[in-house]
Amino acid sequence: MIKEFRLPDLGEGLTESEILSWKVGVGDTVSLNQVIAEVETAKAVVELPSPFAGVIKELHEQPGSVVEVGKPIVSFEVADDAGGSPCVPSGTVPSGAGNEGSGEAAVETPKREPNLVGYGAVVEGSGRPTRRARNFAPVAGPAETTPAESAVQVVEPAGTRPADTRPTERPRSTPPVRKLAKDLGLDLVQIRGTGPGGLITREDVQEFAGQAEEPSAPMAGQAVTPRAGAGERETRTSIKGVRKHTAAAMVQSAFTAPHATEFLTVDVTPSLELLARLKDSRAFAGIKLTPLTLAAKAVLIALRRQPALNSRWDEENQEIVTFHYVNLGIAAATPRGLTVPNIKDADALQLPELAQALAELAETARAGKTTPADLSGGTISITNIGVFGIDAGTPILNPGEAAILGLGAVRTMPWEYRGEVALRQVLTLSLSFDHRLVDGEQGSRFLADVGAILAEPGMVLTMV
Numbered sequence: 001m002i003k004e005f006r007l008p009d010l011g012e013g014l015t016e017s018e019i020l021s022w023k024v025g026v027g028d029t030v031s032l033n034q035v036i037a038e039v040e041t042a043k044a045v046v047e048l049p050s051p052f053a054g055v056i057k058e059l060h061e062q063p064g065s066v067v068e069v070g071k072p073i074v075s076f077e078v079a080d081d082a083g084g085s086p087c088v089p090s091g092t093v094p095s096g097a098g099n100e101g102s103g104e105a106a107v108e109t110p111k112r113e114p115n116l117v118g119y120g121a122v123v124e125g126s127g128r129p130t131r132r133a134r135n136f137a138p139v140a141g142p143a144e145t146t147p148a149e150s151a152v153q154v155v156e157p158a159g160t161r162p163a164d165t166r167p168t169e170r171p172r173s174t175p176p177v178r179k180l181a182k183d184l185g186l187d188l189v190q191i192r193g194t195g196p197g198g199l200i201t202r203e204d205v206q207e208f209a210g211q212a213e214e215p216s217a218p219m220a221g222q223a224v225t226p227r228a229g230a231g232e233r234e235t236r237t238s239i240k241g242v243r244k245h246t247a248a249a250m251v252q253s254a255f256t257a258p259h260a261t262e263f264l265t266v267d268v269t270p271s272l273e274l275l276a277r278l279k280d281s282r283a284f285a286g287i288k289l290t291p292l293t294l295a296a297k298a299v300l301i302a303l304r305r306q307p308a309l310n311s312r313w314d315e316e317n318q319e320i321v322t323f324h325y326v327n328l329g330i331a332a333a334t335p336r337g338l339t340v341p342n343i344k345d346a347d348a349l350q351l352p353e354l355a356q357a358l359a360e361l362a363e364t365a366r367a368g369k370t371t372p373a374d375l376s377g378g379t380i381s382i383t384n385i386g387v388f389g390i391d392a393g394t395p396i397l398n399p400g401e402a403a404i405l406g407l408g409a410v411r412t413m414p415w416e417y418r419g420e421v422a423l424r425q426v427l428t429l430s431l432s433f434d435h436r437l438v439d440g441e442q443g444s445r446f447l448a449d450v451g452a453i454l455a456e457p458g459m460v461l462t463m464v
Contacts, residue, residue, distance in 0.1 A: 001080040004072040005051055010041050010372060015195055017041045018066045018240060019073070028056045036074065044375060045336070045368045054078035066240060070196040173200040184209050253399045257313070257434040261394045262443055266451040267415050269425040274457050287352055288359045291427070292330075292384050294454060295407055296354060299382060300326055300347050301463055302449035308442045309403040309433060310379050320437060329381030329398055330358065332365035340398050341370045342378035385430075386410060392428040402437040405450065406430035427454075 007017060017039040024036045033049040036056075040046075057075040061067050173181070173188055177200055181188050184205065191208045193200035239247065271294050278284045303310045303326060312321040328346035332339050341364070343349070343357045364370050381398045386409035395404040408428035415424035431447045438446075452459045 001078055002057055003052055003054070003076045003078055005074050005076065006070050007039075007067050007073050009069045009196070010039070010046050015199060015201070016066055016068050017046075019061050019063050020045065021063050022059055024056050026056050026059060030054065030056060030076075040336070041372060044339070044370050044372050046372065050076075052076045052078050068196060172198055177202050177205055181205050249399050250396050253397045256399075257397050258436060259394070259397065259432050260435045260438075260440070260443065261430060261432045262447055263392055263428055263430050264447050264451045265426060265428045266455050267417070267424045268410060268427050268454045270456055271454045272410070272425050284352055284355070287355045289355055290358075291386075291410060291454075292382070292407065293351070293355045293358060294457070295405070295450070296328060296330075296346070296358060296382060297351055298450045298453035299380065299405060300328065300354075301453060301460060302446050303347070303380070305449055305463060306442050306446040308438050309446050311402045311437050312379070312400050313402075313434060313436050323379045325379070327377050327379045329378035329401070329404075330361055331381060331383035331404075332362060332370075334365050334368060336368055339365055339370055339375060340378060340381055341365055341374040342381070344377070380404070382407065386427060392430045395430060395432045397432055397434060401434075403431060403433040403443070403446070405447075406432070429454075 010017060020038045020040050022037050024030055024034075030036060030050045030053065032051070032053045035047045036050045037048040038045060039048055054076040055078075057077045059074055060072050067073060172193060178188065180202060181191070181200075186205060186209060188200055188205075191200050191204055192198075194204055195201045268291065271291065275289050275291070275294065279289055307322055310323050310326055312323070314321050325345050326347040327342040327344050329340040329342040332341060341361050343354070343361060346354060346357070349357060361374075364374075378398055378401060380401055381395075381404040383395050383404060384407045385393055385395075386407050389409050391408040391411070393406050393408075395406045397404050406429065408430065410425050410427045412423050413426045414421050415426055417424055429447060429451060431443060431450075433443045449463065453463070
């Protein structure tokens with residue numbers, strides 16, 4: 001029996017992924033959950049496990065191809081151990097099925113095979129994996145299939161539906177697409193989505209508005225690396241993956257949230273002296289400690305006094321959401337571009353645990369192994385521009401967050417100290433915040449608290 005596997009949504013409604021490499025070839029025998037491919041989403045590189053045990057029959061896409069969610073990427077030849085009956089969507093009734101004598105249709109209960117990334121193969125004869133019920137328009141019952149047709153089964157990612165099924169609820173689209181439609185004065189209800197599950201894409205909006213469409217994604221097998229021939233004066237690089245996601249996120253943030261930025265230059269000599277003592281402490285043996293470690297702890301302490309900086313503006317519901325936990329994002333420059341993974345519940349960590357989490361986060365990011373889950377759900381972020389020798393800047397907010405703190409380079413400078421001029425270790429803090437959520441007073445007090453802790457770590461005793 002031949003089964004096709006379609007590219008699943010690998011996290012948070014992502015609409016496409018790039019095939020980086022295949023770990024298997026045609027004719028290879030694979031086991032359930034064996035890694036068969038490495039794909040790059042707009043957020044991370046993800047290893048794709050096999051949903052079946054069987055033999056690779058065909059690879060539908062080549063490395064370098066950008067594939068939409070829901071498109072077939074690989075076919076398997078598997079043992080025909082269930083009569084070859086096709087998969088039935090959850091909540092639908094196979095032809096002739098029902099409760100004997102009652103005339104009522106029997107709804108089958110979906111079953112999943114073990115899986116690694118949130119999608120799963122469906123056991124033969126059972127329904128697809130279920131998700132939260134959505135209000136869809138009625139669809140016609142399944143058409144009868146011939147034996148030849150029933151020999152091919154398709155596994156679709158959870159959440160997809162036939163392209164001709166139109167939801168009766170609010171049209172599905174992403175925030176940037178909704179903003180584009182609003183700027184163009186268009187009603188999304190009038191636009192038919194061509195994306196996975198009826199998702200309205202930017203191209204759908206542009207086509208409806210009569211604008212020129214953007215260049216399409218590379219075809220399967222087409223070169224996607226920077227191209228420049230002899231004598232050419234420019235190089236063109238395809239915009240995709242992390243770079244594409246970062247660009248969209250920064251544009252959304254810059255033109256949605258009213259940014260305000262404040263600066264504070266601080267003598268951090270006492271903090272560096274504390275770090276030197278901690279490194280010699282048995283409690284921190286083998287743990288990497290940096291100024292970022294203390295800055296992160298200072299941010300977590302200051303947030304207790306200024307919780308407005310740990311919040312989110314919910315435009316759709318016209319609400320301010322204040323978080324009672326802190327998922328601390330740390331901007332990381334990687335070979336794939338800028339990413340902002342976050343440490344979940346960082347406010348619950350003691351200093352040694354926080355230092356260890358920061359070290360693991362950086363190591364994972366450099367190796368390109370950060371997962372989509374680690375890149376989602378941040379509540380406030382830190383960007384350490386000091387590692388590049390930069391003193392200060394105006395950081396752009398991570399979308400959905402109220403604030404981001406920039407750490408400048410630590411420099412030896414003449415500084416007023418106890419009534420005299422002395423050489424001290426000095427750095428500049430840059431705080432950008434969403435002025436819808438954070439007033440100038442709140443932002444200033446937060447920045448002053450962080451600066452006070454770094455200037456004199458003992459000040460923590462007066463804040464907790």
